[in-house]
Structure formats: C-alpha cells, structure tokens
Amino acid sequence: MPGITPSQTVGPFYAYGxxxxxxxxxxxxxxxNLLTPDVTGDKIRIEGVIYDGDGKVVxxxxxxxxxxxxxxxxxxxxxxxGLPNSSFRGFGRSxxxxxxxxxxxxxxxxxxxxxxxxxxxxHIVMAVFGRGMTMQSMTRIYFEDEAANASDAVxxxxxxxxxxxxxxxxxxxxxxxxxxHLQGDNETVFFDV
Amino acid sequence: xxxxxxxxxxxxxxxxxxxxxxxxxxxxxxxxRILMPHTxxxxxxxxxxxxxxxxxxxxxxxxxAGEPLGERIIVHGTVMDExxxxxxxxxxxxxxxxxxxxxxxxxxxxxxxxxxxFTGAGRTVTDAAGNYKFVTIKPGAYPWxxxxxxxxxxxxxxxxxxxxxxxxxVTQMYFPNDPLFPFDPIFNSVTDEKAxxxxxxxxxxxxxxxxxxxxxxxxxVLRGRNATPTENH
Numbered sequence: 001m002p003g004i005t006p007s008q009t010v011g012p013f014y015a016y017g018x019x020x021x022x023x024x025x026x027x028x029x030x031x032x033n034l035l036t037p038d039v040t041g042d043k044i045r046i047e048g049v050i051y052d053g054d055g056k057v058v059x060x061x062x063x064x065x066x067x068x069x070x071x072x073x074x075x076x077x078x079x080x081x082g083l084p085n086s087s088f089r090g091f092g093r094s095x096x097x098x099x100x101x102x103x104x105x106x107x108x109x110x111x112x113x114x115x116x117x118x119x120x121x122x123h124i125v126m127a128v129f130g131r132g133m134t135m136q137s138m139t140r141i142y143f144e145d146e147a148a149n150a151s152d153a154v155x156x157x158x159x160x161x162x163x164x165x166x167x168x169x170x171x172x173x174x175x176x177x178x179x180x181h182l183q184g185d186n187e188t189v190f191f192d193v
Numbered sequence: 194x195x196x197x198x199x200x201x202x203x204x205x206x207x208x209x210x211x212x213x214x215x216x217x218x219x220x221x222x223x224x225x226r227i228l229m230p231h232t233x234x235x236x237x238x239x240x241x242x243x244x245x246x247x248x249x250x251x252x253x254x255x256x257x258a259g260e261p262l263g264e265r266i267i268v269h270g271t272v273m274d275e276x277x278x279x280x281x282x283x284x285x286x287x288x289x290x291x292x293x294x295x296x297x298x299x300x301x302x303x304x305x306x307x308x309x310x311f312t313g314a315g316r317t318v319t320d321a322a323g324n325y326k327f328v329t330i331k332p333g334a335y336p337w338x339x340x341x342x343x344x345x346x347x348x349x350x351x352x353x354x355x356x357x358x359x360x361x362x363v364t365q366m367y368f369p370n371d372p373l374f375p376f377d378p379i380f381n382s383v384t385d386e387k388a389x390x391x392x393x394x395x396x397x398x399x400x401x402x403x404x405x406x407x408x409x410x411x412x413x414v415l416r417g418r419n420a421t422p423t424e425n426h
Binding site for chain 2: 009
C-alpha cells in the first residue's frame with residue numbers, strides 16, 4: 001500500500017490561487033460567505049484574529065471551515081441520514097488581512113451525532129494553514145451560548161482550563177468572535193485527527 | 194464502502210516545528226494535540242458543483258492573450274487513497290511561480306520579470322479513475338530569506354480534497370534531480386526519506402507529447418483506507 005503524500009506549507013503566496021477575491025486574474029472556488037439564498041437557520045458571522053507565538057498577527061494564514069447546516073445535515077452523500085434541503089454546501093475558505101483578521105458568514109450548525117451516536121454540541125471544524133506551518137492544524141469552533149457544550153464528548157477530552165480557546169464568544173447579535181493563538185498561554189486547542 | 198482514517202498515517206508529515214524552516218519557530222503549535230475519535234464532522238467533506246471548475250481551468254498556458262514564456266509542460270497523475278484506489282471527482286487546485294521564479298502575488302519582491310501571459314493558478318476535478326491533468330509552464334527556482342543564499346527548488350503548490358475533511362492535503366510537487374534538494378529546509382522538513390521522495394514527480398516519456406511538451410507524473414496519496422479489507426476473498 002502506498003504511504004500518503006506528505007504535506008508542505010501553503011507558503012506566503014497562496015492568495016492568487018486560493019483566495020484571489022477579485023485582486024488577481026483568477027476566480028474563487030470558495031469564499032468566506034457560505035450563505036445561499038435558500039438556506040434556513042440562524043445566520044451568523046464568525047470573526048477573529050490569528051496570532052503567532054510573539055503575539056504578532058498572522059497576515060498569511062488560510063482558514064477553512066466545514067460544517068453541517070442548521071438541521072445538522074452535511075452536504076455530502078457520505079452522510080447517509082439525508083442531504084440538506086437547500087443549496088448550502090457547508091465549506092468556506094478565508095485568507096487573513098494585513099491585521100491578521102478573518103471572517104465567515106454562515107448559519108449556525110445544528111447538532112450532528114458523535115462517534116457514540118449521541119448528539120454533539122453544535123460546532124464547526126476548522127483547518128488552519130499558513131506560512132511557517134508544515135501542515136494544517138485542526139480545531140473546532142463551539143458556541144458559548146450552547147448548553148450542550150458541557151456534555152459534548154470531544155469537548156470533554158480537552159483539559160477544562162483550555163476549553164475556552166475553542167468556544168466562540170458572542171459579541172453582538174449573530175456575531176461570534178473566535179481568535180486563534182498558534183502558541184502561548186492561550187494556545188488554541190488543536191486536535192489530532 | 195466505509196473509509197477510515199488512521200491517525201498513524203500522519204507520521205509521513207513533517208513535524209510542525211522544523212527549526213531549519215525558521216517561520217515554524219513562532220507558528221508551530223506547541224501544546225499537546227488532543228487525540229479524538231472521528232465523527233461525521235471529520236469523515237465528510239465538501240462536494241463540488243459544476244460552477245467550481247470551468248472548461249480550460251486546467252490549462253495555465255491559455256488564460257491570457259498570448260502564450261506564457263518558458264518551458265511548456267504537462268503535469269498529470271492519479272489521486273488515490275491509502276489502498277491505492279483512485280479518488281474520483283475530487284478537486285485539485287494548483288498555483289506556482291512563472292518560468293523566471295516570480296509569483297504574481299503582490300508581496301513577491303523577487304527582481305525577476307512578471308509574465309503578462311501567466312497568472313499561475315489552475316484547478317481541475319479528477320475523472321472517474323482519479324486521474325487529473327494540467328498544462329502549465331515549468332516554474333523557476335527563486336530566492337527567499339530563510340538563510341544566507343537560500344533558494345527554493347522549483348515546485349508547484351497543490352491543494353487536494355479527497356473523501357473527507359481529514360484527507361485534505363496541501364503540498365508541493367518537485368521536479369526530479371533538482372540540485373537544490375539538499376539545501377531546502379521546506380523539502381527536508383519531511384524527515385522520512387521515502388515520504389519526502391513522494392513529493393518528487395517522475396519524468397514521463399509516455400505522456401510527453403512529441404514536438405510539444407514534456408510530461409511529469411505526480412501521483413498523490415491521500416488518507417483513507419477501507420474499514421473492511423477484502424484481501425481474503
């Protein structure tokens with residue numbers, strides 16, 4: 001059996017290929033706006049800043065998210081429970097600005113089953129790529145206004161004093177803040193998946 | 194068929210902290226990663242519509258008024274899983290420097306010319322057998338600031354999806370026998386030699402088109418294997 005192809009850094013110059021955003025002679029396959037005209041559920045914005053080990057912002061990261069729709073269904077036939085009844089695809093990609101900022105416009109996901117069949121707390125999975133990162137680091141975005149966080153099986157694998165790093169804070173109606181710290185006392189929890 | 198994604202396969206990857214590649218020092222997460230069971234959130238992934246890839250997006254030499262300068266090449270291969278099965282209908286994106294080693298990116302200050310006929314980005318979707326094909330220009334080597342007289346070997350950046358969010362791969366494809374290999378800390382961040390060499394394409398005379406373009410084969414192996422092997426049948 002062949003071994004897998006190793007990852008290499010996305011490097012500093014990915015933008016014209018992955019996130020051209022109208023600045024280059026290339027079109028976006030994905031954007032940071034996951035909303036579709038027909039999507040149902042609570043529309044939310046997730047925004048934040050990514051920091052390195054010196055507390056400096058990271059202006060050349062790429063963040064990708066994958067999530068279920070508001071009814072907890074993935075737009076992938078491998079989720080055999082049934083597909084979304086909208087054109088919501090659940091995948092988004094954002095570069096970061098010179099100030100290290102990113103954002104996503106999406107819907108708050110519904111609960112999906114965990115490995116034990118019990119519902120997980122609503123969450124979004126996120127891959128963090130960047131210059132100086134040999135491969136993506138995987139985290140999860142949970143929401144502070146979800147009581148189900150307390151019983152979430154994955155959340156409970158995380159030491160209690162680190163859980164706050166993966167819980168987005170509600171800063172305004174429909175707006176959540178999720179900062180990412182690659183290192184330091186507040187290093188974001190990353191998962192071995 | 195249900196695929197599983199053993200975390201052990203990740204051993205092929207570079208360590209996140211690879212001090213020779215200096216930018217990793219302040220950017221590699223340092224705390225213990227949390228091992229977790231995969232759920233639907235990890236074992237599903239995006240599906241692409243016809244709007245994602247347009248006809249011609251695989252040919253980087255025909256996107257402008259004229260042909261780009263440099264050596265025209267064909268880059269092709271098969272995207273497969275860890276059992277060697279082709280991964281059909283999966284998105285492959287690439288981006289690269291031009292023949293002079295200059296990226297169109299606004300931050301790239303390398304004093305080499307831009308080519309008005311070359312952007313350097315492309316994408317395609319694999320066919321039913323997992324095969325893909327691009328037409329492009331052989332990228333040039335270029336200097337970078339990691340250490341004195343640092344040069345990146347010629348490479349093409351690849352972004353591939355696969356069957357799930359955990360099979361997602363961003364990597365770089367290299368060209369055979371590049372003299373810069375021993376000196377490049379990014380290439381050598383992958384410490385397992387066999388794994389490292391899987392990032393090097395093979396010259397492919399069979400697919401080389403007479404009088405037109407050399408071909409290179411770059412197979413890409415993503416995570417994912419059958420949960421119930423059938424070797425005993």
